Amino acid sequence: MNRGESAAGIGQFVKRVEGKKGADGGMNAPLVIRTEKNRGFGCHKLRKDLPAGTAGTDRVIRVGSRYRDGAETPETRRDGSVYCAPLGAIGQAERTVLDINPGHNRPVLEQEGSSDAKIRVRRIGTRSRLQRMGKQRLYCIFHVPIIPLETMNIKGNLKYVIIGSVVFLIIYMFVAAVPIGPDISFSPVWTRDITAAGIPEAKAATTAESPDTARAEAFKESGLEAFILGNRWGYFTPDGRILSCGETAERASASIDSWTVYPQQARNTKVFRPDGSLKMTVAASGYVHIDAERTFLFLPEGDAVSQYGDDGVVLWTREGTAPITAFNSSPAGTVIGYADGRLTCVRADGSDAFSFYPGGSNYQIILGAAISEDGSLAACVSGIDRQRFLLISIKDGQYKIVYHAWLEGNLREQAFVDFEKNGNYAFFQTEGGLGIADCKRHAVHFVPVDGRIQAVGECPGDSLFVALSGSHGNYTISAIERPNHLIAKNSFRADNAFLIQRETAVYLGIDTRISRIEIRGIK
Numbered sequence: 001m002n003r004g005e006s007a008a009g010i011g012q013f014v015k016r017v018e019g020k021k022g023a024d025g026g027m028n029a030p031l032v033i034r035t036e037k038n039r040g041f042g043c044h045k046l047r048k049d050l051p052a053g054t055a056g057t058d059r060v061i062r063v064g065s066r067y068r069d070g071a072e073t074p075e076t077r078r079d080g081s082v083y084c085a086p087l088g089a090i091g092q093a094e095r096t097v098l099d100i101n102p103g104h105n106r107p108v109l110e111q112e113g114s115s116d117a118k119i120r121v122r123r124i125g126t127r128s129r130l131q132r133m134g135k136q137r138l139y140c141i142f143h144v145p146i147i148p149l150e151t152m153n154i155k156g157n158l159k160y161v162i163i164g165s166v167v168f169l170i171i172y173m174f175v176a177a178v179p180i181g182p183d184i185s186f187s188p189v190w191t192r193d194i195t196a197a198g199i200p201e202a203k204a205a206t207t208a209e210s211p212d213t214a215r216a217e218a219f220k221e222s223g224l225e226a227f228i229l230g231n232r233w234g235y236f237t238p239d240g241r242i243l244s245c246g247e248t249a250e251r252a253s254a255s256i257d258s259w260t261v262y263p264q265q266a267r268n269t270k271v272f273r274p275d276g277s278l279k280m281t282v283a284a285s286g287y288v289h290i291d292a293e294r295t296f297l298f299l300p301e302g303d304a305v306s307q308y309g310d311d312g313v314v315l316w317t318r319e320g321t322a323p324i325t326a327f328n329s330s331p332a333g334t335v336i337g338y339a340d341g342r343l344t345c346v347r348a349d350g351s352d353a354f355s356f357y358p359g360g361s362n363y364q365i366i367l368g369a370a371i372s373e374d375g376s377l378a379a380c381v382s383g384i385d386r387q388r389f390l391l392i393s394i395k396d397g398q399y400k401i402v403y404h405a406w407l408e409g410n411l412r413e414q415a416f417v418d419f420e421k422n423g424n425y426a427f428f429q430t431e432g433g434l435g436i437a438d439c440k441r442h443a444v445h446f447v448p449v450d451g452r453i454q455a456v457g458e459c460p461g462d463s464l465f466v467a468l469s470g471s472h473g474n475y476t477i478s479a480i481e482r483p484n485h486l487i488a489k490n491s492f493r494a495d496n497a498f499l500i501q502r503e504t505a506v507y508l509g510i511d512t513r514i515s516r517i518e519i520r521g522i523k
Contacts (some may be wrong), residue, residue: 184464184487184521186479186506190240191515194227197234197242200259200276218243219274223502226254226274229509230496233259235274236514238505243274257293271295280312291329298324305336307350316350325414326366332375337366337382345371345378345394353378354392354399361386368415372423377439379426381407381415389428389444391437403442408432416453420465425482427467429453434467436483445484450476450491457501464522466506468499477508479519 223238233254234245246252252261258279262269269282271290282288284306286297295308304319305327318336326337333347341364345353353375357364361383369380378392378399387410391403409431416429419439426437433449434456451470458465464481475497478489492510500507506517 187518189516189518192240192242194242194245195512197245200244200246216275224256226256253290255290255292260288326369328370330371330373333371335369335371335378337369339365353394358382368417370417370419372419381428384410405444421458427456447484447486455499
């Protein structure tokens with residue numbers, strides 16, 4: 001070891017091997033193994049009784065570089081002298097310095113500017129002799145050179161460190177950074193009081209009777225919306241004009257295509273267009289239901305339904321042996337659920353797409369059902385006690401259950417079920433809230449929502465949509481990002497409410513007011 005390494009310091013690793021204690025509990029003198037330059041390890045065996053050690057020299061046992069014992073000969077020093085026993089009893093010259101100081105009997109290995117190690121024993125006496133009769137300790141000392149800080153040119157390399165850090169940060173920003181999505185906000189556009197609008201004019205005498213021309217043109221505008229708020233119904237436009245608002249104590253049904261009002265015991269019910277002109281007359285007794293441009297009549301017994309054409313002629317009728325508990329239609333067909341657990345799907349031409357009992361539950365019943373816009377999918381919530389959701393594929397005159405999921409809890413009321421306009425998602429009610437079925441990946445997600453689902457907005461694609469839940473008195477509007485990220489919700493008190501979503505435009509009706517809210521920040 002040269003002087004430069006000595007000046008830098010030596011790192012030492014010490015492993016202590018415990019021996020046996022003597023009768024007096026003292027500690028034996030340590031057995032020291034030291035390193036020598038290019039000579040392996042040396043081992044000095046000191047005699048237990050130091051005064052008796054003057055009778056001869058200690059033996060030196062060496063472990064050579066070939067993993068074998070060296071010769072048991074006295075060690076030769078640099079000046080040619082022979083190693084001497086402790087206290088120099090043989091009378092030879094010795095370069096090892098022996099210091100006798102008060103303190104503990106603990107060897108200290110130090111470097112003092114030369115390549116030979118100096119061993120210092122701090123105390124020799126009666127106590128030391130007693131300690132040597134107890135535990136024996138073996139110290140294995142390994143010398144590891146430490147590079148001095150003076151050899152590192154920190155100031156000279158500082159510019160390279162800074163440049164490297166800047167380059168790393170630039171690369172990280174482009175490679176590892178995650179783009180932040182746009183901020184989503186809800187901006188009110190307008191609010192209107194529906195009570196100030198005119199009452200719908202019903203030209204019931206004849207279909208040939210023409211209403212006011214200006215009024216008729218207003219109802220033909222693009223984006224016309226129909227509403228029902230409690231005992232009020234009417235029409236409004238996207239720019240906030242309330243074209244009509246009627247009030248009645250009887251039953252009412254309305255869509256963007258037509259509307260009707262009829263008593264409890266209805267017969268020869270007249271159906272009108274939005275402008276008040278007569279569209280058709282339903283001669284049979286029952287309850288008229290209008291869905292978009294389609295008109296249905298539920299028979300008084302509650303187990304049969306018929307679809308009517310625009311001329312008032314029956315297109316088809318389906319009768320069951322149990323009351324109808326679920327109903328939904330689209331331009332491609334109609335799906336009907338019964339209290340006995342049967343699910344029936346009728347195409348637009350009146351033919352049956354399927355009719356079967358999903359089963360799987362202890363009590364069979366169809367609580368809710370829906371059909372997609374193109375008629376390729378149907379969905380339902382069925383059963384009580386092991387309730388489940390089913391997704392059914394309809395293709396080439398065949399049907400197949402492509403996915404089903406068991407639901408937690410038991411919903412014991414009519415369940416909301418509907419498809420998103422493009423048929424990529426189906427929405428359904430569960431006991432715990434809103435279920436969202438991914439029709440492409442065949443997976444279901446759940447969002448906790450309070451109250452009964454009233455409506456779910458239509459926003460095609462993987463975008464944000466809104467849902468209205470609750471019942472008379474308390475309602476909640478929730479903003480949900482697909483598949484199941486609830487980003488906002490707000491509760492309010494109202495006697496009646498409705499929700500319509502057309503992509504980024506949301507129409508919210510509360511009692512006697514209708515508001516338009518624009519969703520900004522979504523694609």
